[in-house]
Amino acid sequence: EAEVxxxxxxxxxxxxxxxAFWCDPISGHATLYWYRQILGQGPELLVQFQDESVVDxxxxxxxxFSAERLKGVDSTLKIQPAELGDSAMYLCASSPxxxxxxxxxxxxxxxxxxx
Amino acid sequence: xxxxxxxxxxxTLSEEAFLTINCTYTATGYPSLFWYVQYPGEGxxxxxxxxxxxxxxxxxxxxxxxxxxTTSFHLEKGSVQVSxxxxxxxxxxxxxxxxxxxxxxxxxLIVHP
Numbered sequence: 001e002a003e004v005x006x007x008x009x010x011x012x013x014x015x016x017x018x019x020a021f022w023c024d025p026i027s028g029h030a031t032l033y034w035y036r037q038i039l040g041q042g043p044e045l046l047v048q049f050q051d052e053s054v055v056d057x058x059x060x061x062x063x064x065f066s067a068e069r070l071k072g073v074d075s076t077l078k079i080q081p082a083e084l085g086d087s088a089m090y091l092c093a094s095s096p097x098x099x100x101x102x103x104x105x106x107x108x109x110x111x112x113x114x115x
Numbered sequence: 116x117x118x119x120x121x122x123x124x125x126x127t128l129s130e131e132a133f134l135t136i137n138c139t140y141t142a143t144g145y146p147s148l149f150w151y152v153q154y155p156g157e158g159x160x161x162x163x164x165x166x167x168x169x170x171x172x173x174x175x176x177x178x179x180x181x182x183x184x185t186t187s188f189h190l191e192k193g194s195v196q197v198s199x200x201x202x203x204x205x206x207x208x209x210x211x212x213x214x215x216x217x218x219x220x221x222x223x224l225i226v227h228p
Contacts (some may be wrong), residue, residue: 004158033216042119042204042218044157056215064169093216103149104216106158 002026004107006092012113018080025074025094031055033104034077035091043091049075058111082114096097117142118160127225128195132179136190136222138179146209147171148181148188153202153221162190162203181218188198200226 003071014020024034030051035043041112046065047057051072060067064083069075089111095102122137140146145167151159164174168183177192188205205219 006158040221042220044218045215048215074215095160103161103164106151106160108156111156 004092004094004105006107008110009108010111012083012115013082015077015114016081018084019075019076019112020025021090022079023075023092023107025092029031029094029096030096031095032069032075034075035093037089037091046077084114087112087114117207117217119205119207119217121205121219121222125225126222127227129227130197132196134190134192134195134224136203136224138188138190138219140186140188140207142207142209144209146207147210149206149216150179150190151179151204151206153204159204168228187214195226197226197228200224
C-alpha cells in the first residue's frame with residue numbers, strides 16, 4: 001500500500017540551529033500539505049502545494065520557515081534558526097487533488113525537539 | 116473562517132461501553148467531513164468520511180452521520196475495545212476554505228479492560 005514517507009522520524013536540535021524535514025508523497029498526488037501539531041492539539045496548516053506551486057502559506061512564519069517542492073514531487077520544510085517554541089510534530093500529507101471530497105493521507109511525522 | 120469544535124477529553128470508558136464523541140463545525144461552503152485517528156507517536160489515519168448532508172460514514176464499527184441542520188458529525192461506536200484507545204480528530208474540507216483540511220483539537224479516548 002502506498003504511503004507518505006517522512007524523514008527523519010525524530011530530530012533533536014539546539015536553538016538557533018538550522019533543521020530540515022523531508023517528505024515524499026504518494027505517487028501521483030498533486031497536493032501536498034505541511035502541518036504542525038503541538039502536543040495535545042490538532043494539526044495546523046503551515047503550507048499547501050499544488051504541484052510545485054504554493055497555494056497557501058499564510059500561516060507559515062516566513063522569517064524562519066521555508067518550504068519548497070521544486071519538481072512537484074517531494075518536498076522539504078526548513079527552519080532557520082530554530083526556537084524552543086518550534087518543538088512539535090511536523091506532519092506531511094498528500095491528496096490526489098485539492099477538491100475536498102478526497103481525504104488527506106498522512107505520513108508518520110517528524111518529532112522535533114529544540115533544546 | 117472554517118472551524119471544528121470537539122468535546123474535550125479524555126473520554127474514559129470500560130471495554131464494551133458505548134462511545135460518543137461530539138463534533139460541530141462552522142463552514143462557509145458545503146464541506147466534506149472526516150474523522151481521523153492518531154495512535155501514539157504516529158501520523159493521522161482516516162477513519163471515515165461523509166461528503167454530503169445525511170450521508171453516514173462507517174468503518175471498523177465506528178459511525179458518524181453528516182447533520183447539516185445541526186452542523187454536527189458526532190462519532191459513535193456501540194462497543195469499544197482496548198485497542199480503540201487513541202486520539203480522534205474531526206476535520207472538514209470546504210470549498211470556502213480552498214479545500215484545506217481543517218482539524219479540531221482532538222479527543223483522547225482511553226478504554227480500560
